[in-house]
Amino acid sequence: MLIKRFVFNDVGVNTYVIVNKQTNEAIVIDPGMYTDDERLIFDDFVSDYKLQISLVLLTHGHFDHWFGADFLRSKGARVLMHRMDLPIIEQSVAIAEEYGFEIKQIPQIDGYLNDNKSIKLGDINIDVIHTPGHSPGHVCLRLEKEKVIFTGDLIFKNTIGRTDIPGGDYDVISKSIKDKILALKEDYTLLPGHGSETTLADELLNNPFILNIVSRAQ
Numbered sequence: 265m266l267i268k269r270f271v272f273n274d275v276g277v278n279t280y281v282i283v284n285k286q287t288n289e290a291i292v293i294d295p296g297m298y299t300d301d302e303r304l305i306f307d308d309f310v311s312d313y314k315l316q317i318s319l320v321l322l323t324h325g326h327f328d329h330w331f332g333a334d335f336l337r338s339k340g341a342r343v344l345m346h347r348m349d350l351p352i353i354e355q356s357v358a359i360a361e362e363y364g365f366e367i368k369q370i371p372q373i374d375g376y377l378n379d380n381k382s383i384k385l386g387d388i389n390i391d392v393i394h395t396p397g398h399s400p401g402h403v404c405l406r407l408e409k410e411k412v413i414f415t416g417d418l419i420f421k422n423t424i425g426r427t428d429i430p431g432g433d434y435d436v437i438s439k440s441i442k443d444k445i446l447a448l449k450e451d452y453t454l455l456p457g458h459g460s461e462t463t464l465a466d467e468l469l470n471n472p473f474i475l476n477i478v479s480r481a482q
């Protein structure tokens with residue numbers, strides 16, 4: 265297995281590609297490619313590795329995380345997201361325009377990501393963890409065997425996702441972090457939707473929001 269990270273669009277979204285090296289099938293998490301150049305860079309990677317993009321998984325419905333969803337869908341990928349972020353996708357168009365992005369149409373969602381269910385690609389197993397708070401349908405995606413969690417906009421290095429936006433709720437995000445991530449009781453590499461990677465152990469030591477959640481739980 266290979267995990268490749270790209271940083272795309274002016275918001276700086278991490279787009280991750282999980283490659284099954286045996287079959288050359290791949291899953292893309294949060295396809296943020298927006299410009300033609302970004303799409304060319306991505307296409308070069310796909311042809312270098314002769315990849316077949318089977319699935320696109322959205323951690324949540326914010327526009328910077330799905331700019332490239334239809335682009336990959338047109339190449340045969342299915343796009344999956346949690347059902348509860350459908351309204352967020354619709355609201356995102358107006359918000360994206362305020363930020364100066366032009367969106368021709370909202371991405372088509374082919375199926376839903378459900379809490380506690382797994383997505384399989386050959387021997388790659390991705391667990392869906394519903395973690396609302398930044399948005400109602402936010403999910404984290406966990407590779408149990410490899411000890412990796414794609415945290416989307418739930419947890420970043422030294423901070424957590426914004427909750428001062430429509431659909432955001434600080435108490436809900438705190439509960440998601442405590443009950444769904446900290447409760448795992450094992451160390452994981454965290455690959456967030458923005459910024460650099462970290463580990464759960466590091467965040468338990470250094471992330472002021474997580475320290476606050478832990479101290480309130482005691």
Ligand SMILES: [Zn+2]
Nearest residue numbers: 324326398417
């Ligand atoms: Zn977001």
Ligand SMILES: [Zn+2]
Nearest residue numbers: 326328417457
């Ligand atoms: Zn984001």
